[in-house]
Amino acid sequence: MKIGLKELPYYEKWIIAGFLIGVISGITITLFYFTTELFSILILRTISGIEPPKAFGDVASLSLPLPRGYIYLLPLSVGLGGLMVGIILYFIPEIKGSGTDYSISAYHNSKEIKWYIAPIKLVASSLTLGSGGSAGDEGPSAVISASIGNSLTRRLGLPLEDSRRAIAIGIGTGIGIVFKSPIAGALLSAEILYRRDLEPDVIFPSLISASTGYVIYGYFTGYEPLLGFYNLPFDPLRLPIYAIMGVISGILSIFYVKSFRWVKETFSKVPLWISPTIGGIIMGGIGILFPEVIGKGYGWIDLAEFQDLTKFSSSSPLPFILILLFLPFAKIIATDLTVGSGGSGGIFAPGLVIGAFAGLDLGLIFNKITPTVVPYVAPVVVIGMVSFLAGSVKVPLSAIILVTEITDSIQLLPGTMIAVAISYIVSGRYSLIEGLPESRKESPVHSAEFEVPLLEKIRVRECHLDETSVREDDQIERVLRITKEKGLRSVPVTDDNNNFVGVIYTRNLKRGRKVRDFVIKGVPVISPDSSLEHAWEVMVASRSTSVPVVDGGKLMGTLTFTSMLDRYKEREEEVFKGPDKSDKEENSKHES
Structure with a gap:
């Protein structure tokens, strides 16, 4: 050859x-x-x-x-x-x-x-x-x-x-x-x-x-x-x-x-x-x-x-x-x-x-x-x-x-x-x-070798947050209805003052019971100032496609993987918007 x-x-x-x-x-x-x-x-x-x-x-x-x-x-x-x-x-x-x-x-x-x-x-x-x-x-x-x-x-x-x-x-x-x-x-x-x-x-x-x-x-x-x-x-x-x-x-x-x-x-x-x-x-x-x-x-x-x-x-x-x-x-x-x-x-x-x-x-x-x-x-x-x-x-x-x-x-x-x-x-x-x-x-x-990865530059506050949540006193039936409608595997739980309590997962839930009986406390959370890199690491560690966003103990919403991906694509387009056409043509010509 x-x-x-x-x-x-x-x-x-x-x-x-x-x-x-x-x-x-x-x-x-x-x-x-x-x-x-x-x-x-x-x-x-x-x-x-x-x-x-x-x-x-x-x-x-x-x-x-x-x-x-x-x-x-x-x-x-x-x-x-x-x-x-x-x-x-x-x-x-x-x-x-x-x-x-x-x-x-x-x-x-x-x-x-x-x-x-x-x-x-x-x-x-x-x-x-x-x-x-x-x-x-x-x-x-x-x-x-x-x-x-x-x-x-x-x-x-x-x-x-x-x-x-x-x-x-x-x-x-x-x-x-x-x-x-x-x-x-x-x-x-x-x-x-x-x-x-x-x-x-x-x-x-x-x-x-x-x-x-x-x-x-x-x-x-x-x-x-x-x-x-x-x-x-x-x-x-x-x-x-x-x-x-x-x-x-x-x-x-x-x-x-x-x-x-x-x-x-x-x-x-x-x-x-x-x-x-x-x-x-x-x-x-x-x-x-x-x-x-x-x-x-x-x-x-x-x-x-x-x-x-x-x-x-x-x-x-x-x-x-x-x-x-x-x-x-x-x-x-x-x-x-x-x-x-x-x-x-x-x-x-x-x-x-x-x-x-x-x-x-x-x-x-x-x-x-x-x-x-x-x-x-x-x-x-x-x-x-x-x-x-x-x-x-x-x-x-x-x-x-x-x-x-x-x-x-x-x-x-x-x-x-x-x-x-x-x-x-x-x-x-x-x-x-x-x-x-x-x-x-x-x-x-x-520059690309030393550049901070884009995920580290983007902050959670830039992303759309899902505002879905349930309270401790809610019935399990409400949790099942919300998760089915939105395709969620978990939902954040708050008290009456919107203070974050924990997360309830859809697995092993029993009807006729209240949310407080199944809430998982001490789960990882992120803040609005967290980077998407950190958010992604939390999702991977918890084997979840979403993570609660908490600021000062208050629930701000839930960051989903879809929302994170959408914002990443937007920023990527901003970074590479309008590349020099002549450079593109030169690279294409040389590669051919």
Whole structure:
């Protein structure tokens, strides 16, 4: 018998699907890398003569200087890239900005990410980065891979639940590939979806897809850690400095988030097709004073880590001390203008650069104060990266693993964890990703799992109560007549003041006697404030289809199973009234 992919058990299914997502994502993100390099040659290098330094794990050499070239033409270069991106945005506005929040929103709302988003995002992001815009390649890579995963699983006929899951897998896969950190990517796919929770179901598939994509991407770009090898020993005397770095990163994270939102809100009033051009021109002006903000900036992280400070002042008219002091803020503002205006690029990778610049400043200060404790700035630079990323994006676990992978700095883990914890606390609820659910409970896709059952929400007072009852002094003949007419097996009994006494059952009744001779006292009752869940439990326990409702000792009536069922159906219709027709049609189409 032929078995389809969707019929396979969970692990077998996702080994195959994860491998396919990883292969296609690896090839596509490799194409993204070289397309960005091509546009960098055609736009940034041709117009301004600028070639920013590359990271250790990049294809180019770290020692390459930043030539001054025609640096005053940088606004033209970045503005031109913004103009071309703006033209694309005019037709397809979904690809603006980082795109990570777009993918996360699609995950939580079970929306489809169209297949064409991947190639268009690739081109738009290559234009933004290749023209010198201050942004990262991780956001576009996440969207590209999420689009691939979502489209592929739909094409394979997997259920909508798996297609939704493939979005999260794609986010982690794309980031894991471009940072050459598949373990961090797999963990990030589960952590980035919530403020304080994880999505465990996506970790295993992400491990498969991220590692597969990494093998393909690394074949063309190398398997070395992106930011080189950190080989300095750990010194516990530096822990207080790392704690200070955590505080600084937390405060800077708040500034980054607030400034990004303000710039984004400001540019929302500008036509989308022209806003990346305006943002690019202003960003280019900042780049003239601070060339370190141009492009992704990974090479500057390595130069900071290796304390090669000569290149930081080689291409700027500003004094060296001002460059170092204002670099973190310059990179923040440059990224705000590039991505907040609609330019297509990531906002997490610039966070690594910002944290590295802040770490460089703090490291140099303590290098002067206590040169025996801080003989090199490298450890503070690494701690600055991870603590700032954790504070601004709210992914502490992934940030620790990510920076450990891309710098090979496992010996720094104690200091890393301290700084990350402090930055996470200091930065509070501020996050670059807006609208994140606090936990799985708040996500629309998991609401049914955590929702209080409807029977627990409905109160007895909402139901129609049967007002039939008999008094203690009534004859049995009246009980028999009432139960026969209404089809009851029992009737509540009251005294002359309507105080509840008990219940009389129709079995074993003898004519010519009074109700008080057969009344059963101490039977279970419910109140008007009781839930239907509780009422149902009482009915089951007493093997009855009705239960007396008593309030303050007075009989209010009898709740029957029929009345309870009627009210439940009414509330169910209220809850599901008017579902989105398009969603119904999409589900029906996909299932067929």
